[in-house]
Amino acid sequence: MAKKMVAVTACIAGIAHTYMAAENLKKFAKKEGYDIKVETQGAMGVENRLSSSEIQDADVVIFAVDTTVQDSDRFDGKKILKVGTSEVVKDGKAAIDEAAKLVN
Template structure:
């Protein structure tokens, strides 16, 4: 299954990246393909392209703040969870996303 995700926490120093790592790790272990964009203190990294988003079956937002450039996802099926949940239970988040 193809998944895209965005992670973003209030200070953008730590949890954004921990959540990204956890989602990547869990998806890989389950044999899914995932691309995770981080929106942290360094700005947007690993930016999702229109193609990435179009090809993905679902977008996961593991965020505690608003997602930047939200319009890219218009019409996309989105699962929104808190950053802490993605860190604590990435497998559960993927399951909720139907993966």
């Protein structure tokens, strides 16, 4: 079964990097054969909010954030990869690969 990932993206202004990082994670997760759902915490508020069961089922969590994650206690006890949004925009594959390593 494909590894399940969930991610949260959030940048300072919440205008651009939040959404670029989200798209790049989805793009490379798909390429590498992982299931992923990405919650964006941007200027439009929280979108695609991850449910507790989605978090529960995930093998690994990616925080692509330049700021604090809202309601981060939802992820207590999970394996979490924390990176900046720019890193994910620059190299989405590296972020997915790093996250995958945490599972193995």
